[in-house]
Amino acid sequence: MSENESVAASGRVWDVVVVGGGVAGLSAALTLARVRRSVLVIDAGEPRNAPAAAAHGFLSRDGVAPLELLRLGREEVASYGGHVESGRVAGVRREGAHLVVTTQGGGRAVARRVLVTTGLVDELPDVAGLAERWGRDVLHCPYCHGWEVRDTAVGVLATGPAAFHQALLFRQLSPDVTVFLHTGGDPTDEQWEQLAALGIDVVDGEVRALEVDDRDRLSGVRLASGRSVAVDALVVAPRFEARAGFLAELGLAVTEHPMGMGGQLTADAGGFTGVEGVWAAGNVTDLMAGVPAAAASGTQAAAAINLDLIGADARAAVAARRPGADR
Numbered sequence: 001m002s003e004n005e006s007v008a009a010s011g012r013v014w015d016v017v018v019v020g021g022g023v024a025g026l027s028a029a030l031t032l033a034r035v036r037r038s039v040l041v042i043d044a045g046e047p048r049n050a051p052a053a054a055a056h057g058f059l060s061r062d063g064v065a066p067l068e069l070l071r072l073g074r075e076e077v078a079s080y081g082g083h084v085e086s087g088r089v090a091g092v093r094r095e096g097a098h099l100v101v102t103t104q105g106g107g108r109a110v111a112r113r114v115l116v117t118t119g120l121v122d123e124l125p126d127v128a129g130l131a132e133r134w135g136r137d138v139l140h141c142p143y144c145h146g147w148e149v150r151d152t153a154v155g156v157l158a159t160g161p162a163a164f165h166q167a168l169l170f171r172q173l174s175p176d177v178t179v180f181l182h183t184g185g186d187p188t189d190e191q192w193e194q195l196a197a198l199g200i201d202v203v204d205g206e207v208r209a210l211e212v213d214d215r216d217r218l219s220g221v222r223l224a225s226g227r228s229v230a231v232d233a234l235v236v237a238p239r240f241e242a243r244a245g246f247l248a249e250l251g252l253a254v255t256e257h258p259m260g261m262g263g264q265l266t267a268d269a270g271g272f273t274g275v276e277g278v279w280a281a282g283n284v285t286d287l288m289a290g291v292p293a294a295a296a297s298g299t300q301a302a303a304a305i306n307l308d309l310i311g312a313d314a315r316a317a318v319a320a321r322r323p324g325a326d327r
């Protein structure tokens with residue numbers, strides 16, 4: 001069945017359905033709408049950085065509230081005729097030449113191509129009071145929040161080898177850094193030497209809970225021994241798990257990140273997943289991407305998808321001119 005035959009049979013077929021309307025998905029939708037592709041973004045409205053008051057490092061938008069950035073993005077997409085709808089995609093399956101996207105609310109959209117930009121879930125260490133402070137004074141990224149905690153007392157909660165790397169990164173921002181060994185194992189001899197040379201304190205023992213002052217600010221951590229250590233911010237290393245469970249029917253699943261940071265979808269530089277018609281961009285396929293990188297990968301995937309569609313459109317036009325073709 002040709003793409004056009006199926007379009008006629010099943011009503012509206014979007015050139016592209018984008019699953020997830022964070023910076024990756026909206027950047028892709030903007031690019032696609034501007035080359036006159038019909039594009040529908042379906043978005044559950046929970047970008048990963050929503051707990052943070054501000055997004056930093058996006059040139060000319062530094063410090064913008066994450067949800068405000070997406071509101072502006074939705075407006076820009078709409079101004080070129082792109083559509084953004086609220087909803088949570090439950091599955092994607094192939095039907096003939098097309099992909100059918102279904103939502104938890106019973107919605108259905110038919111697409112020639114699908115772009116997955118659903119981001120990831122930060123799986124946080126299980127310490128009492130920690131999850132509530134995520135994105136406020138429990139942090140992970142020096143480029144996102146490091147400036148905001150410069151020269152304060154920064155704790156690093158070790159749950160794996162990344163902690164020692166994070167300690168060095170945050171030492172660039174504050175002279176007062178303490179590593180809590182917690183469940184992270186012992187530093188290597190080389191790491192001990194570096195921590196000591198940089199004046200980074202190391203505290204042995206498990207952290208049981210976070211302590212908060214009467215202004216709802218982090219004030220310290222309490223160890224299993226009962227000892228409290230004052231900190232103004234706590235750096236953690238979550239496991240990053242791509243939101244991709246709804247792609248099972250297409251045979252797409254997450255694979256382990258090469259450095260053990262979590263699970264992500266595999267895609268090539270243009271975002272192609274290897275499954276016909278399906279692309280991915282942003283954190284779902286690059287766990288380490290910040291806002292600018294996620295936006296850029298969405299734009300790149302949009303261009304790759306448009307190129308693919310242009311090829312399909314040109315082949316269909318040639319086929320339609322052949323003798324015997326139904327005009």
Ligand SMILES: Cc1cc2nc3c(=O)[nH]c(=O)nc-3n(C[C@H](O)[C@H](O)[C@H](O)COP(=O)(O)OP(=O)(O)OC[C@H]3O[C@@H](n4cnc5c(N)ncnc54)[C@H](O)[C@@H]3O)c2cc1C
Binds near residue numbers: 050055087122145246
């Ligand atoms: C606390 C915190 C603060 C951060 N601060 C910064 C910062 O200051 N600067 C910076 O550069 N980076 C920052 N980051 C990283 C930043 O959040 C990511 O780079 C960015 O959100 C990735 O964009 P994305 O579009 O790939 O995913 P997201 O922004 O997470 O967007 C994914 C969207 O898809 C939706 N979705 C998920 N599943 C479905 C589904 N099944 N159906 C429909 N929609 C779905 C989600 O609800 C969400 O709206 C921060 C991260 C965290 C955790």
